[in-house]
Amino acid sequence: MIAPSFPSRRLILLLVAVAMMAAAVTVAMDGVPYEPIYHIRPPKNWVNDPNGPYRDPVTGKVHLYMQYNPNGPLWGDIAWYHVTSEDYVKWTRPESPVAVWADRWYDKWGAYSGTMMNNNYSEPVMVYTCTEPENIQRQCIANPPKSDLHGKRTLDTLVKSPLNVIMSEDMIPGIVATENFRDPTEWSQNSANAEPRLTAREKA
Known part of the structure; x- marks a missing residue:
């Protein structure tokens, strides 16, 4: 024993x-x-997937966005929540912390994960997965309004582009799972010539 x-x-x-x-x-x-x-978390409701962080080259402030349900404690109605920091330790919530709502035909099912990057004019742009009913996932963009870029640069509110949708399933040869075509990010083949390219993954 x-x-x-x-x-x-x-x-x-x-x-x-x-x-x-x-x-x-x-x-x-x-x-x-x-x-x-x-x-980092909101005072209440569902939160997941941090998006960013993005350090503003003009102000030096760090902007972190995350997936958030403004309507309840369970996953759904996904929007982008926004907090800022000067040092990655102490974080501040803006008065209206939801930067992007799921309120267009192409993202009624949610403004899913993505990233913040600079465009060719060194201006911040949000790239995200816009999901319409029946879970059809495509890629969209949103930008801070010019008044904010040339003002306080809070990046609290992001305005969806009139060009959306910018990447859809018919642009990708061989795509078979539109319900898993998400999470766009920036990629450059040559770091010496950092022209940004947009990529998104399809879950196998």
């Missing part, structure tokens, strides 16, 4: 210390228990 093994006293003390440290860092400054202090 094999005698049962018990954790050593040193291991028990280590586990207790780790538990105490975990408890210490799960009480936020506002006193809400079990709230991660350094985790």
Whole structure:
């Protein structure tokens, strides 16, 4: 018969210390228990997939966007939530933190994940997966209004391009799964000649 093994006293003390440290860092400054202090999140509702971050070359401010349901705690009605930081540690929510809503025919099912990049004029542009009913996924863009770019550069609100949709399934030879054609990002073949190219993945 094999005698049962018990954790050593040193291991028990280590586990207790780790538990105490975990408890210490799960009480936020506002006193809400079990709230991660350094985790970025909205005050309520569903959140997933960070998009960005994007450092504004003019202001130096970091802009982080994320997938967000403005209407409830479960996944759905996906929009883009926005926070900013000067140091990647302390984050600020704008007064109206939803930068992009799912409100057009081509993204009624959600403004899914994407990225922020600079266009050929060194201006920020959001590239995202616009999803219409029946989960048809295509790629769209949105930009800060000129008044913001030449003003405070808050990047709080992004205006969808009248050219949307910019990449659809009929532009991609051989695509078979329009319900998994998403997550566009920037790619350059030659870093010495960094002309941006747009790519999106199709899940196998």
